[in-house]
Each structure stands twice: as structure tokens, then as C-alpha cells.
Amino acid sequence: MLRGDLEGEALEEHVKERIITTTLDTALNWARANAVFPATFGLACCAIEMMSMVASRYDIARFGSEAFRASPRQADLLVLSGRVSIKMAPVVRRIYDQMLEPKWVISMGACSSSGGMFSNYAVVQGADKFMPVDVHVPGCPPRPEAVLYGFNKLQRQIVGDPDLGWRQRYNAAGTEEWARMETGVPTPEALAAARRVVAREEKVEQEAGE
Template sequence: MSLNSPTGFFSTKITDALNWARKFSIFQYPFVTACCGMEYMSTAASHYDVDRFGAGFPRFSPRQSDVLFVVGTINHKMAPVLKSVYDQMCEPKWVVAFGVCTCTGGFYDNYSTVQGIDTIIPVDIYIPGCPPRPENVLDGLMKLQDKIQKGEQSRTLYDPNAKTGRPAELQKYTITQHIKNIES
């Protein structure tokens, strides 16, 4: 596809054009629960400026947004709320796990914390870090754009036994496992 075509028009598949439009008009829903929110704000503000990627317009209604940014620790009391927010979003929709707490639970391996939001909703992009640097977030955003352009969406949840639905780097290393390793 070239905009400099000598004939003055170009041809493409309709889905490619749609996906191209979608990836540069990301309407995000920031589900901000914890300290990662500060880093999210600095990414969104003018210095790093997510608007360069067409993602500068957060919607605070899930019904008007197509990317769910889960920013910060999700605990078991909050989990049903997150699920219902996700369920209210219209297709096509994508989910970004922002920060290591949303990816795996992070160092909160305890009674209250969800051990990765991919146990509840399917996650497309994992941005680990505590908190991730804005450059890291922008990298994740561009990877999400690639995914949108290809028309891909994650549909699988994390299964700890089958070890599916989560990158190998983020497979959970639990305290229980750690203690077993020390004892053996």
C-alpha cells in the first residue's frame, strides 16, 4: 500500500484498512488501582505523549472504549468489578496488563491479590515493571498496534498447569515453590 502511487489511488483489503484505522484510534479505558497510575499519567502527559500513537483519548466508560488498560494491583475483592468492566466492552477489544502486579501478582503473593489478571480476563499485551518506564509502555503500545493491525486478539486465560496463555518469562514462580527450592 503506497500513498505515493502515480495513479492517485491505492487498493487494499477492507480489513487491513479497518485495522489500520483502529490501531491509530485507540480509545482506552484506564482501570487504575495503584501506584502504576503515576507512571501511566506520565506516559499519557505531554512529555511522552501517547497521543502520538492515537491513544491520547481515555474514555471513562467501558462501552465507549476498545482497549482496557489494567494499571495496578488487582485484589480478589476487585476482581469481579474488573470482569464486569471487561464484559461491558464492545468487540473488538484488547487488554493491556500494565505493571508486574497485573501480569503475575508481582511480589504480592498473598491472600488478597489476584495472581495475574490473565486468570480472569484474556490479556493481549504484558508490560512488566514496577512500575514500567514510559518507554516500556510505549513499546508495549506499539506491540499492541502491531497486534491490532494483524487482526489478532487474545482469547485464552492463563492456565498454571498447562502453562498456556502467558509468556514464559512471566510464568509464576511462587513463594511455595521458592521455599521448596530452598529446602531441597
């Protein structure tokens, strides 16, 4: 449309039709969910399926998540693709801790979800023993479609109900990086702020329940 095509009332109507209003949080979460940056991090054979998920046949780029970052500082999704041995667990945990918030974790396959077939002395029986996990994808290994489905579930979580994140499930409000930036432990103000947020959310939930 060129300048001058519409005038007066018609122009006003045209502009009104093309504006949507929303809250900043909604827009932010919508943007986050559609540009998740996974970390380039493979643990075992599931990583092969994860790689094919990026390639053209399955193509995670359809969901805006094709940019695997080699640094945890630039990633916000960790896909645990394989069994986590007890020697690897501290490394995984350190990578997770190095990721910036907000961050999400997909536990891909039976091994990282429950130890899988490796019920023995060397493998952690489920990665959620030492770190928060948002989505568990079953399978040995899961097909790339299954991982994509789990990824879609995660996107839906990010868009629809971001507060169902691990901080609430693990009662870890106040441990955000910004809250303990100065001293390494949460400041009283940060803790109080976090508690206020939690209380407000609980109240909303209660009212919704009633």
C-alpha cells in the same frame, strides 16, 4: 493543483499514481490501531505512570490514543495498571465485559501480570487468571516508555495479525456479543460461522507452514 493544469494522458497518470488499493479489513485494522481509546481506569501506583504517559513528556497522542474514555462502552483498551485484589477482580471483569468488541487488554507491571511482590491471600496472582490479556508489560512500575512500547506491540498485533487475538488463543469463538445477542448464549448459526472462520484460518496457517 488547479483544474486544467493537467489534461489527457498526464491526468490519467496523475490519478493512477495517487490511488492505492487494499482490502477493507486492512484499512479497518489500520484505522483501529491508530485510534485506540483506552478506558480511564487506574488500579494502583502504575496508574501514575499511565497518567504521565498521556501528558506532554511521553505523549501517547503521538500514537493516536490520547482520548481516555470514562465509560467502558466507549473504550476498546483496558490498561490494568496495578495489583488486582480478589475484591476488585469481579469489578475489573465487569468493566471488561462492558467494553465493546473488538477490545484489548494491556497488563501493566508485575502485579497485574503475576501478582508481583504481593504473593498473598488478597491479590490475584496474575490478571490473566480471570480475563484475556494481550500484552504483558514487565516492570515495577514500568516506565512510560515501556508501556508505550507495549502499546506499539499491541498496535502491530492489531494491524498485522488481528486474528492472534484472545478468542483464538482461548478457543472462545462464538462468544462475541453479536453471536449471543438474542438469548445470551451463542446461536447454532453463530457457532457454525465461527467454526468455519477458525477452520479457514487454521488451513491458511497449515499451508503457510508447509
